[in-house]
Amino acid sequence: MLSPVTLLLITAALSVIMLLVLGSLMRSGIPGVRSWFAANVLAVLALLLYAGRGVLPPLLSVEAANGLLAMCIAVIYAGFQQFFQRPVPVRMLAVGWICTMAGVAGFHYLVDAIAMRTVAVSLFHGAVCAAIGVTILRCQAQAGSRYSYFFTAGVALLLAASHLGRGLMYALQSDMQTADYQTTAWNLFFLAVGTLVLPLLTMGGMMMVHDRMVVRAEEQANRDYLTGAWSRRALFQVADRELRRVARHRDPVSLLILDVDHFKQINDSHGHAEGDRVLVDLVLRASAIVREIDCFARLGGEEFALLLTHSDAAAALQVADRLRQVLEQPVPTAAAITGYTVSVGVATLQAGEQFSALLARADAALYQAKHAGRNRVRVAELA
Numbered sequence: 001m002l003s004p005v006t007l008l009l010i011t012a013a014l015s016v017i018m019l020l021v022l023g024s025l026m027r028s029g030i031p032g033v034r035s036w037f038a039a040n041v042l043a044v045l046a047l048l049l050y051a052g053r054g055v056l057p058p059l060l061s062v063e064a065a066n067g068l069l070a071m072c073i074a075v076i077y078a079g080f081q082q083f084f085q086r087p088v089p090v091r092m093l094a095v096g097w098i099c100t101m102a103g104v105a106g107f108h109y110l111v112d113a114i115a116m117r118t119v120a121v122s123l124f125h126g127a128v129c130a131a132i133g134v135t136i137l138r139c140q141a142q143a144g145s146r147y148s149y150f151f152t153a154g155v156a157l158l159l160a161a162s163h164l165g166r167g168l169m170y171a172l173q174s175d176m177q178t179a180d181y182q183t184t185a186w187n188l189f190f191l192a193v194g195t196l197v198l199p200l201l202t203m204g205g206m207m208m209v210h211d212r213m214v215v216r217a218e219e220q221a222n223r224d225y226l227t228g229a230w231s232r233r234a235l236f237q238v239a240d241r242e243l244r245r246v247a248r249h250r251d252p253v254s255l256l257i258l259d260v261d262h263f264k265q266i267n268d269s270h271g272h273a274e275g276d277r278v279l280v281d282l283v284l285r286a287s288a289i290v291r292e293i294d295c296f297a298r299l300g301g302e303e304f305a306l307l308l309t310h311s312d313a314a315a316a317l318q319v320a321d322r323l324r325q326v327l328e329q330p331v332p333t334a335a336a337i338t339g340y341t342v343s344v345g346v347a348t349l350q351a352g353e354q355f356s357a358l359l360a361r362a363d364a365a366l367y368q369a370k371h372a373g374r375n376r377v378r379v380a381e382l383a
């Protein structure tokens, strides 16, 4: 059978591997990674001290090892709190740690009862693992894909249950004299669970970091950097999805194309920065009008598109007019530009029409609005 010392050394090696992977995630800047790194350093030290039981003095192999491992689970928890940008309950963790250590030292030097030492340590680890699981379940709404969050929360809660079960078992058999390093099936099981806590939780944390990086990358690819509107790429993706849905459900969809009038003049007279401010203002004020389900995107330059779901020609014309009227009002923020206007082209999807054709018709309508004198809305001709 695998000896406990071998298990401890294998787990220490696993923590070293986790350190190498965590090191590569440091530059992501995602909160929590540094704490998980620190926790794994503590774990390696603690596991080596545990493995030295019988060789090292008890102060190192019992008190220092337990103290470091308890600190390590507390730091891992701090990492999860930081990941979700929640405050770390430092005082509560410190009190828990001190009580645990008092239990370990008391049941070593006052009454030598290894079972009760195990109870003290298991209760602390169990409670912290449960807190990790609950934190993740509470905050998983921020996830892109829920898989990594549910995996980590599930692992944390299973580990919590097993730690608490271990504590209960030892409490009920407080006269038990088997130590963790003796080879019994239960000891090996609990030792395996106890030592796997950190690699498993670290792995879960890293999966969550990856998920957040994917969400961040998607957000960057789908958002216009200057204005925060959806990007052209996002518009085409949404349009593709919408058109497939419409083909099944025969639901009206319309497209608006807006263009700031005489934008070159704004740039030339007031500078590029002021032009940028106009674009940001346009998105801010337009976003207050458009519905969540609609996609308001920057096509490029001073040209924007609004894809309206469940909207026929009449509804789209109403939205276009409302946008034009709101945007021609004076700019609310103190800026060199006091006002600007937009021209709008409106087109409603026809049966079997491609998005590129719809875009071309809306664009042609916009051209007509410009040609007719600007600051107006024109509806596209049917194809």
Ligand SMILES: Nc1nc2c(ncn2[C@@H]2O[C@H](COP(=O)(O)OP(=O)(O)OP(=O)(O)O)[C@@H](O)[C@H]2O)c(=O)[nH]1
Binding pocket: 226, 259, 260, 261, 262, 263, 264, 265, 267, 271, 272, 273, 274, 275, 276, 279, 300, 301, 302, 370, 374
């Ligand atoms: N400030 C700023 N200007 C931009 C940006 N992208 C494109 N432009 C400028 O937008 C201007 C567009 O000018 P035109 O296409 O001539 O259009 P316009 O002056 O608005 O004229 P009409 O559309 O006919 O009313 C150009 O001067 C571009 O340099 C941007 O991100 N910021």
